[in-house]
Amino acid sequence: MIQTLPSMNRRAVLGLGACAAAVAACPALAQGSDKPIRFILPISAGSGVDTIVRAASVALGKAFGQPVVIENLPGAGGITGAAAIVKAAPDGLTLGMVSNNHVINPAVFKKMPFDAINDVTPISVVGATPLVLVVNPKLPAKNVKELVALLRAKPEGYNYASSGNGTIIHLAGEMFMDEAGVKARHIPYKGTGPMVTDMIAGQVEMGVVALPAVQQHIKSGALRAIGLCGATRSPAAPDIPTIAEQGLPNYAVEGWFAVIGPPKMQAADVQRVHDAVAAAFTSAEVRDAMDKQGNVIKPTAPEQAASYFRSEAARYAALVKKANVVLE
Structure with a gap:
């Protein structure tokens, strides 16, 4: 975790140093504040979104002309981190990268400490990341047909594991069970990292995870990929078939990630942040990293992001109702 605390590890310090070097190399971009941008991730280290933002951290510092400090604040399906963003000053110095979970939470939690739609400033839906159903290799199933047979x-x-109750990872698992007409016990974790660790150790047999978070584990054989959850195969893993093409044609779900800020940000600050984020994620070096991870980068305008948040909230509310997921 990269923080502004004395406990920063060596890799974090090197990361900040790289950002500072990038800023120094681009003096035209560094004419504004030299205060760091605090980028809050409401998820654990090692998750898909965490992997994405860290791959873009140097380019973000370069585009903003300021150091970018990444801080993981996981908990309550993303509510803990999002609450910190909501409470921050609307000066453009505190931002966050959220996923589908942000708009799912109002449908699964009976009480929310903030309005997920109206108490944030949507800045850009940056792109989407493929999800993949994986199993511990000791499980005697190599494809959807064999896995369904085992479960039946x-x-x-x-x-089956998830990164937390009511998360997109949880819903993706529920949707698979529903489409296949099978059942498995849901084991929620506090984040992707511990979930993946226990799948590798065989404490749980399977789970849906963002592809960037488990690519290396699939390549090493520590986990076995059963199928991608999206509608199409990923260029980053062309040998992994989709679940849809393996007999469940109606199954399709992917993770998206978006930059948000506190409520009541000034239009000029929103545009400045949008332009910096778009510049960073469409830069050659970040596009190359995103392609390798399998992420599709298409930054939207702020007004498009706001509209997308509302439509996605409605879509997932219907899915949550069908899956009967309600949390205190």
Whole structure:
């Protein structure tokens, strides 16, 4: 975790140094404030969004003309981190990268400490990342057909992990069980990192994860990919078939990620942040990193992001109701 605290590790210090070097190399971009941009990630280290933002951290510092400090604040399906963004001053110095979970939470939690739509400033839906269903390699299933057969033969005899109750990862698992007509016990974790660790150790048999978070584990054989959750295969993993093409044609879900700020940001600050984020994520070096991870980068305008948040909230509210997911 990169923080402004004395406990920063060596890699974090080097990361900040790289950002500072990038700023120094672009004096035209550094004419504004020399205060760091605090980029809050409401998820644990090692998750898909965490991997994405860290791959773009140097380019973000370069585009903003200011150091960018990344801070993970996981908890409550993203509510903890999002609450910190909501409470921050609307000066453009505190931002966050959120995922589908941000607009799912109002449908799964009975009480929310803020309005997920109206208490933030949507700045850009930056892109989407593929999700993948993986299993521990000791499980005797190499594809969707074999996995479904196992689950049908032993109803609720297997466990599937998620990064937390009501998250997009949880819903993606529920949607798979529903489409396949099978059941498994849901085991929620506090973030992607511990979830993946336990899948590798065999404590849980399967789970849906963002592809960037488990690419290396799939390549090493620590986890086995059953199928991609999106409608099409990913150029980053062309050998992994989709779940849809393996007999569940109606199954399609992917993760998206978006930059938000506190409520009541000035229009000029919103545009400045949007332009910097778009410049960073469309730069050659970041596009190359995103292509390798399988992410599709298409930064939207702020007004498009706001509209997308509303439509996605409505879509997931219907899915949550169908899956009967309600949390205190």
